[in-house]
Amino acid sequence: MGQPVNVGVVGCGAISAQYFQTIERLPRLRVAAVADLDLDRAREAVRPYAGVDVLGVAELMADPRVDVVLNLTIPAAHAEIALRAIDAGKDVYCEKPLAAAKTDAERVLLAADAAGVRVGCAPDTVLGTGTQTARKAIDDGLIGRPVAATATMMTPGHERWHPNPDFYYVPGGGPLLDMGPYYITSLVTLLGPVASVIGAASRPRAKRTIGSGPRQGEEIPVTVDTHVTGVLVHTSGALSTLVMSFDGVSTKSPHIEVHGESGSLVVPNPNHFDGDVLLSAAGDADWRPLPESAGYLGAGRGVGLADFASTPAGTEPRAGGALAFHVLDIMESLLASAHSGAGVRIASTCERPLPVPLQDA
Known part of the structure; x- marks a missing residue:
């Protein structure tokens, strides 16, 4: 109780910097590990942040510390990474769109429902x-x-x-x-x-x-x-x-x-x-x-992940x-x-x- 949610990030491209900056100031979240096809890019992305492990994708999915996978890959890979996270028994939050095609997105939601895990998705700007x-x-x-x-x-x-x-x-x-x-x-x-x-x-x-x-x-x-x-x-x-x-x-x-x-x-x-x-x-x-008169003040990309992580079980997340x-x-x-x-x-x-x-x- 009271411990931050450990996030495993897959994909360390341009948008990841905004997520890291936001998560750094949100006490509900902590980046535990990152993975990218380019490990040097992953290391550079998390260089300003202490205590973040750089892993392969399979290692990150298997890591018991990771509570939720933040999927920041390109759209064509969104469904594949989401399905791997679900198969590992982890909640997953995707960059938009949920998948490159509706058929793939449907597979993700069906798999999550069968596994008893949750799926969230950007944009959280709203x-x-x-x-x-x-x-x-x-x-x-x-x-x-x-x-x-x-x-x-x-x-x-x-x-x-x-x-x-x-x-x-x-x-x-x-x-x-x-x-x-x-x-x-x-x-x-x-x-x-x-x-x-x-x-x-x-x-x-x-x-x-x-x-x-x-x-x-x-x-x-x-x-x-x-x-x-x-x-x-x-x-x-x-x-x-x-x-x-x-x-x-x-x-x-x-x-x-x-x-x-x-x-x-x-x-x-x-x-x-x-x-x-x-x-x-x-x-x-x-x-x-x-x-x-409403909304999160001072929000940045990643606030939707925090909102998702703190949504009570049985309630559809706002960025769901x-x-x-x-x-x-x-x-x-x-x-x-x-x-x-x-x-x-x-x-x-x-x-x-x-x-x-x-x-x-």
Whole structure:
């Protein structure tokens, strides 16, 4: 009782540094061991942190000290590593998406259920004060009954800055699978699960050029859609319009807006934990910021893992497998609709995650 949860991290790429920094300041968690295909990279990643063992993947899975496996591998390896953790009898928390394909994600959830272990998944940014304050405003009736939302992400593509961007342009990547989880998880948090979708998509360029690092100037193939748009029909009846693109340059559109019968909200970037929530109620002359009223204050990547680890048995974690599977189902269905030209019913559903009262992370 009172001991921190020991975390075994698999994958020490770029995102791992943010997790390590957050876990270092969360008393509920402790990084016990890390593993990576490149052991030198793993050693370098944990060099600032004392007492962390660098192991092979099999060693980490077998280590009895490890309570939960934090899966930070590339999307194509998410299911494989999750299944290995489950087979070892350990809870597992994945970077988004839960898997590169819905069929693989389903295998993970079924295996976890059979083994009696739990599955969690990023993004946990929606647990911060930005999305949670907006959610509380909706729940408190500040905009009346929600009827619509927009979500927009527009960028030229991650190959500009990432030295090894190949995985962004293969199945499991693209703007929808890479950035969509932030936006769709936020929309489900705000408006509830999705019943059906209709989409359209394009792939204007067959190759991308790496813009930085030792491979600068190298061309890589594009095998996924790089501009995806569509409409999500929420079970509540609200309609969300989504645009996810690696083919634009910039946009002045809010990341997310939610419109109700008596007001509208601007919701901050769901890739961040905080930010100003703006309200324009009927009769207001202008937008006004709302004070932070819900969510984890000072949160960083990894707070969802802490929330997951402290969720009582029998309660679905806020960043849980059911939500992550539903979000993946929505994204795959949106792409299926884009390619078929027909609307698609969403087979899965989930409970709207529990709200986060305002508290320090």
